[in-house]
Amino acid sequence: MSSEPPGRRPRGLRGLRKPAKKRPAGPPPAETTDGSAAPEPPAETPSSIITAALYRDGHRVSTHETLADAFRQQRATSGTLAWIGLHRPTSAELVTLASEFDLHPLAIEDALEAHQRPKLERYGGTLFVVLRAARYLDDPEEVDFGELHVFVGRDFVITVRHGGAPDLSAVRQRMEDTPELLKRGPEAVLYAILDAVVDGYAPVVDGVQTDIDEIETEVFGGDPRVSRRIYELSREVVEFQRATRPLNGMLESLTAGFEKYAIDEELRRYLRDVADHVLHTTERVDGFRQALQDILTVNATLVNQQQNAEMRALAEAGFEQNEEVKKISAWAAILFAPTLVGTIYGMNFDEMPELHWVFGYPFALVLMAVVCTSLYLIFKRRRWL
Numbered sequence: 001m002s003s004e005p006p007g008r009r010p011r012g013l014r015g016l017r018k019p020a021k022k023r024p025a026g027p028p029p030a031e032t033t034d035g036s037a038a039p040e041p042p043a044e045t046p047s048s049i050i051t052a053a054l055y056r057d058g059h060r061v062s063t064h065e066t067l068a069d070a071f072r073q074q075r076a077t078s079g080t081l082a083w084i085g086l087h088r089p090t091s092a093e094l095v096t097l098a099s100e101f102d103l104h105p106l107a108i109e110d111a112l113e114a115h116q117r118p119k120l121e122r123y124g125g126t127l128f129v130v131l132r133a134a135r136y137l138d139d140p141e142e143v144d145f146g147e148l149h150v151f152v153g154r155d156f157v158i159t160v161r162h163g164g165a166p167d168l169s170a171v172r173q174r175m176e177d178t179p180e181l182l183k184r185g186p187e188a189v190l191y192a193i194l195d196a197v198v199d200g201y202a203p204v205v206d207g208v209q210t211d212i213d214e215i216e217t218e219v220f221g222g223d224p225r226v227s228r229r230i231y232e233l234s235r236e237v238v239e240f241q242r243a244t245r246p247l248n249g250m251l252e253s254l255t256a257g258f259e260k261y262a263i264d265e266e267l268r269r270y271l272r273d274v275a276d277h278v279l280h281t282t283e284r285v286d287g288f289r290q291a292l293q294d295i296l297t298v299n300a301t302l303v304n305q306q307q308n309a310e311m312r313a314l315a316e317a318g319f320e321q322n323e324e325v326k327k328i329s330a331w332a333a334i335l336f337a338p339t340l341v342g343t344i345y346g347m348n349f350d351e352m353p354e355l356h357w358v359f360g361y362p363f364a365l366v367l368m369a370v371v372c373t374s375l376y377l378i379f380k381r382r383r384w385l
Helices: 067-076 091-101 105-113 168-177 186-199 201-221 226-260 265-345 360-381
Strands: 049-056 059-064 081-087 119-123 126-137 142-152 156-162
Touching (some): 049 168, 059 067, 067 091, 081 186, 091 105, 105 126, 126 186, 126 226, 142 186, 142 201, 156 186, 186 201, 186 265, 201 226, 201 265, 226 265, 265 360
Parallel strands (some): 081 156
Antiparallel strands (some): 049 059, 119 126, 126 142
16 A cells, blocks of 8 residues: 555545535424524434544544544545544444445445454455454453454544454554554554454453363362353353454465555564464464363263262162161061961950960960071071071
8 A cells, every 4th residue: 555646545446536425414404483494403423433533644633523524624634544433333324434435335234233253355445354352351250252343445444343342442542652653554553453452362361261270170179060161161262262263364364465565564573473472362262172171071070970979879878778678577577476476366265276275375485486586597598687
């Protein structure tokens, strides 16, 4: 993206700008009861516009509350860079940006719908970059993912943010504090955004590592809730992989584009540094997924061992209970024999065998003893007693 003669520079491949059409400010003014036009209410600043600023030679020259003001000022001022930041913009705002900066309809559609995977697309002279930022939330101990869409042209950078991350105000402040970097153009802003997104992964990596360490302790501590936590953290790691893995190919393509368009060599060095950080992050994230798979396997093994131990304990308890039942049954049978004899001869009948026999009583006692002794020996032989 080489320098051009003073004046308004072309947008992408359009060439010179067509005369701007006057757009109506809103619906026709309402009328009062006497027929005169009522004063229009003051226009409200769209809540989606975070910052719309113009820069020249690395310094901010103006800040605008509306897109129309920013467009008007940039058309009137040559050699400026427009840096517009939006947060969840409306379709009307994106359509306005598309008309002003000749943005491709497919890129606008992606920016509206969000939920895109990281990618790098070139539409004519405009670069469209999708990034997935992340931040670690300490209180719920979870990873929050955001989405960032960046349009980079010859003299503009437009960021469309969906979610809480990243904090682009810090990126803007960093660039304004280093005007020698900002004056290198839109590519320098793109580098700073990429660097901020990738640097934001470091606290997330540390937070996930801490979670994994805690999970390992919980697994060997027998916490029953650890399986759910492993599953939830695995989902976050998979999402983290989807956010970081495409960056390697994106940065390779971007580096090749920087070389093709003879972008400043210093920016190419900065970009290679970002690529090194991305490679380090992706390696650690891949390691997290493998570690969680190993932990899940160990947890399943420990759970099975615990279940087997519980089943063995139940079986042993059942066996012991069965032995006690055998003993009780055996003694009940032994005691039942004399009870039966005594019950029979205790009946009040005059005519009974051996009722008036002299040896009837000793015979009954001997019979009881013989029966009880026989039952005892039988149960003892069968190890019931």
